Amino acid sequence: MDKISRRGVLLGSIAIPMLSMGRMALAQGGEVTISHYFTGELGLKAFNEQVAKFTAATGIAMKDSPVGHEDFKTDILVRAAGNSLPDVFSYWAGARVQFIADSNSLHPIDAMWAANGLDAVIAKPVADSATLYNGKRYLVPFNYHYAGMFYNTKVLADAGMTAAPANWDEFLALCETLKGKGIAPIALGSKNRWPAQFWFDYLLLRTAGPDYRAKLMLGEAKYSDPEVAAALAMWKDLFDKGYFVENANADDWTDSADKVARGEAAMTLMGTWITGYWNGNGLVPSTDYDFFEFPRIKDGVPHAAVGPVDGLVISANAANVDGAEKFLAFMISDTGVQAAWANAQGALSANVNVDPASYNAVMQKAAATVAAADAFAFNYDLATPPPVAEVGLSMFTRFIDDPSKAAEVLAQVATDAEAAFKG
């Protein structure tokens, strides 16, 4: 066997990194790297199909690294900390994008926006609330969701519901009827905390209004205010009356969706992605499930819709900015991509040119509901800064564990949130 020479070792140690660096440079020249959280029940297959359409149209290859929805929140931070963000990544519009825009980690897309005429593609309310941060555009909305009261049609028909509850009293009466029939009126799976936030969001929005809620999210109002206590008291009332399933903190959102689908519970307050999950399990929109709006509670309060906007952003250090901008423009502008993606994921398209007839009946209703709403608000963990959102999300599960401690929970969260806002 030949002897390994000292020179050979040294040459090898130089050549191998050089070769791999050369390969990286070659790869970075043409392809666009992307990381996203559209995995599993959130539509990995459909996402890959849309990406393939982009590659076919432009010849630009995409190097994909999907990460599970919950793990993505950590993964993207680890990649940012290691200065290895992909060219493009999916992110939730609102406080989270604000946070990384404040950290100068995003590439502004104003020029691309103007060049592609996106003002005519994206609805102005969505564009204004989801894409502008510190006066610049950083995000292209890929789709958005609406949180409503999704229910099992058969169960509610059996309970005698002929029309959606128009107000809080009618909603309580419906819950009472369901409870009387031995069915848990409301399923909630708050094991991962975030599914509980929609209850806090809607109760606060329907009683104190969107302006007050916006102040609370920005730290200009306090968790010790009577408005917050009133919203929590109404939530507590539902628990006291036994309208929620037992052990909500032990279930995740798919468990609660399954309970409604099986008819063990009647309804669940969830985002429209539940339709993608149910459709995937063979349920038929309108026949097996439907939704109604969170009921009105107080007269004179603007009627808000709640939901997240899934967006695509470009990192400040993107290796292939040109390819990344082309990708963002294509994904929002191509109505075929938008319609296919929205239907596969159970989402609403952010592109105003997508024909609403391409949605199923339930999603058409969701689109009409959002269009008719007085305001569109991001859900809690996307509306308030991440350190505060952590405090609030823990508050919800603590409250759900023992609603009788609502006052104690609020006192604690008031202190913790104030500290979190101060940093």
Next chain:
Amino acid sequence: MEQHNRFWRIALLAAPLGVFGLFVVWPLLSSFYYSVTDWNGFNPDYSFVGIDNFTKIITDRLFFQAAINTSIWMAAAIVLPTTLGLFLALLLDSRVLGARVFKSIFYLPICLSAVIVGQIWTWIYQPDWGLLNTIITQISGERFRYPWLAKPDTALWSVIIAWSWQQTGLSMVIYLAGLTAIPGDLLEVCEIEGATPFQRFHRVVLPLLAPSTVVVVALSVINSLKGFDILYIMTGGGPFNSSDTLAMHMYNESFKKYLMGYGAAISVVLFLIAMAIIGLYFRQLKKVDRIYG
């Protein structure tokens, strides 16, 4: 020739030292560095805040809850696998029928990753259809749906039981090896002299198993300090931080609240605690070495 050998010695040593430096020493020093900054993980511009992050720890109620949980976790993670492992080793060493099969069965969990163990036990604890509640329902005759992992009083202990289930096999094997080293003659003499089984165990077997105990305890301490994955899978530190350990708290502050500087400060405190425990262990090891050579 000597120069040639010297080159190879340095070249071969450089690789592991390089890996150690890159993946252990460098992150360690980085943690010390970031612990005195307000870095949020995204922003390359950050400020030095002196000891602010460390003074913040003093007023952080979640840190103290995590510190208490870590103490419970470590104490239980040492006591339970050690005692259960010793009990099983004594049982299987007394030539019971099928001892070899039982040894393999009891050792099997240690071959599984903590993620798989966590998932198995999450299913066992599932309130609606989990094995544990189903058994209790069968025995009591009444529907039992206690959410073991979703209640603050039981979440941490439920994970500790899962952890002990996995780790006991390792302790058992080490004790079994220790038991084979105890001379049979000695135990026979004890019997002839009229020692009761308890006296034989307490006065002869247990002291002679001291070297095994040191190894078992050391491994339990090291493994319990690393015990992040099973907690992450089973409770994620919840419900509402009730099963947070210091490692979990550090993770939450760093990666969920984006307070990397503060998280680094917690990691420094955790490092100092680990160093103190390892220091105590080495002191104890020296004592055992002096006694047993």
